[in-house]
Amino acid sequence: MDALSKKHIVNAQKQMSWVLLLSAFTLIVSVVAIGLGSSQNLDFFTTLKILFGIESAGELEAAIIWELRFPRILMAIVGGATLAIAGSLMQGSLGNPLVSPLTLGVASGAALGAALAIILDFSIVSNSNLAIVFNAFLFSLIVVAIIIQLGNYRSVSAESYILVGIAITFIAGAIVSTMQYFATDAQLSQLAHWSFGSLSRPTLVNTLWVSVALVGLLPFAFQKAWDLNTLALGGDDFAISTGVDPVKTRKHILILSAFMTSTVIAFTGLIGFVGLAAPHMGRLIVGNDYRKLIPCSAIFGALLMLFADTVGRIAFAPIVLPVGIMLSVIGGPFFMYLLLKNRGLGH
Amino acid sequence: MSSILDVKNLGFSWGSNTVFQELNFSVESNQIIAILGKNGAGKTTLLKCINRILKPETGTVSIDSKDISELELPELSKMVSYVPQSIMSSFPMQVFDVVLLGRRPHINWVVGNEDREKVSETLRFLNLEEFAFRYFNQLSGGERQRVIIAKAVSQDSSIFLMDEPTSDLDLKNQIEIMKKVKKLVSDKSNEKAAVVAIHDINIAARFADVIFLLDEGKIFSQGSPEEVLTEENIKHVFGVTSEIIPKTRKNPMRIFIKDEISPKGKDVN
Known part of the structure; x- marks a missing residue:
């Protein structure tokens, strides 16, 4: 084998080593995160001993670890990974580094659904907690479906x-604002809390739903990896010349990404930053090859969410700050540092 | 020589503006075809119709006697590769990986050693080894253009469609790239051809085997550079006067454009 091919293989191996190393680091951070919390009945080392079976847990300790912290940590990992993958897919299919999973109106659709459930008590589901989740999921998908249809009418670029996504976001935003204008203080407060984006709401069952969705949808994302490589690099004409149908690919990716994003934010509320930043962090390690970028973005997404949520839980304990806020506070400056250090998104 | 590309009654319009109509021509293997014409003559549009980037209004395009409208895109991309005028990406990708995208029609998911070796061979052929592991979005316009040509070459197709492939290149690289294309196409062991849309008539005169001169949506003249690039034809199509220096044993045919512009006020390049 020639020298260039060998170097290409060595580079790929180095990149995959980084991905494995980051996976191991995520595992360590998640164990540490389970050990940290505001409970005075359970310190860090006792939690680790219980986790590794060195010490047996009392009823209270078991409840704190397995019913409160474990679902939260799992949701941070799975949710962060899902949003990061959705963001990387959207950026590649639209050839735009500024796009996040919420750009195409998924967030405005979810907010509209939540507002309908909270303020107008409108939902097919009667249980009030489930109504918000169900409405947020359904309306974010409806908005994306409308955007895809309208996009078809105008052109398919x-x-x-x-x-069209921006226009729909404004319209949905206006409807939500109108509802807020007539809402009670309690309803406004509930909607505001929903929109912060928090990991305290999802239960273990919710988290398992999101995990199933991620595992089920991941093969479709990987299947589109080469198509995304060509679309992200050279746009539509370039993609066609390498045998990729850009219109069909973009539509499939938008649907896939919308499903991923809606599934997470229906349970957590609005979390936007991770879907924008994690793919760019992944690119700093593995470049823009989606076969490697999808797993690498997922790991950065999980790490970002884990870190932000853990800091949010312990910084002002016993008050827990929502992860949506902490992500922007911690992730924003870190993301800017990475970009400046590497002189822009393209290294 | 056999024809590998056949264009019959091809017509295309943007709304009510007809770009070209009833274009008929064939391309034989081992030839470089240069398409010349003033701005808006339809050179790029013609290339895009041959590659199915644009759908023609009328007519058919056949490659190896197969109608391209009946082919699946991956199958078509094994037959035709395309070099657009320019590409600028916001995402970081190393040059080796960009050229590897040319192997996309041949790869399922995993990159094989034969694909890597094809990319290495192409990078060496086009003297791009030193760029192999640099980021594409940090290269100059000319360097990017050479990388995209390498991507088209690694695609291993029988027809290269090139839209202004030398527009961003310096004088030396213009000649070098066209020499490489000539070498690739004229290799009789392969049945390859290049269709090149170009503004530089001296490059066209030097490297093309056949020139199509587009004007008013039709092929105004076609044939060898000596037959097509006459002072009359250049004045008619481009609206400028010129002086033709015939080809000698040492020097290629050369065209000097003079300062006088046709009183008809045609678009001048």
Whole structure:
């Protein structure tokens, strides 16, 4: 084998080593995160001893670890990974590094659904907690479906999807604002708390739902890896010349990404930053090859969410700050540092 | 020589503006075809119709006697590769991986050693080894253009469609790239051809085997550079006067454009 091919293989091996190393680091951070919390009945080392079976847990300790912290940590990992993958897919299919999973109106749709459930008590589901989750999921998908249809009418370019998405976001935002204008203080407070994005709401069952969705949808994302490589690099004409149908690919990716994002934010509320930043962090390690970028973005997404949530839980304990806020506070400056250090998104 | 590309009654319009109509021509293997014409003559549009990036209004395009409208895109991309005028990406990708995208029609998911070796061979052929592990979005316009040509070469197709492949290149690289394309196409062991849309008539005169001169949506003249690039034809199509220096044993045919512009006020390049 020639020297260039060998170097290409060595580079790929180095990148995969980084991905494995980051996976191991995520595992360590998640164990540490389970050990940290505001409970005075359970210190860090006792939690680790219980986790590794060195010490047996009392009823209270078991409840704190397995019913409160474990679902939360698992949701941080699975939710962060899902949003990061959705973000990387959207950025690649639209050829735009500024896009996040919430850009195309998924967030405005979810907010509209939540507002309908909270303020107007409108939902097919009668249980009030489930109504918010169900409405947020359903309406975010409805908004994306409308965007795809309108995008088809105008043209099918990446820009037309983004423009229609922005227009729909404004319309949905206006409807939510109108509802807020007539809402009670209690309803406004509930909607505001929902929109912060928090990991305290999802139960273990919710988290397992999201995990199943991620595992089920992941093969479709990997299947599109080469198509995304060509679309992200050279746009539609370039993609066609390498045998990729950009219109069909973009539509499939938007649907896939919308499903991933809606599944997470229906349970957690609005979490946007991780879907924008994690893919770029992944690119700093593995470049833009989606076969490697999808897992690498997922790991950074999980790490970001874990870190932000853990800091949010312990910084002002016993008050727990929502992960949506902490992500922007911690992740924003860190993301800017990485970009400046590497002189832009392209290294 | 056999024809590998056949264009019959091809017509295309943007709304009510007809770009070209009833274009008929064949391309034989081992030839470089240069398409010349003023701005808006339809050179790029023609290339995009041959590659199915655009759907023609009328007519058919056949490659190896197969109608391209009946082919699946991956199958078509094994037959035709395309070099667009320019590409700028916001995402970081190393040059080796960009050229590897040319192997996309041949790869399922995993990159094989034969694909890597094809990329290495192409990078060496186009003197791009030193760029192999640099980021594409940090290269100059000319360097990016050479990388995209390498991507098209690694695609291993029988027809290269090139839209202004030398527009961003310096003088030396213009000649070098066209020499490489000539070498690739004229290799009789392969049945390859290149269709190149180009503004530089001296490059066209030097490297093309056949020139199509587009004007008013039709092929105004076609044939060898000596037959097509006459002072009359250049004045008619481009609206400028010129002086033709015939080909000698040492020097290729050369065209000097003079300062006088046609009183018809045609678009001048």
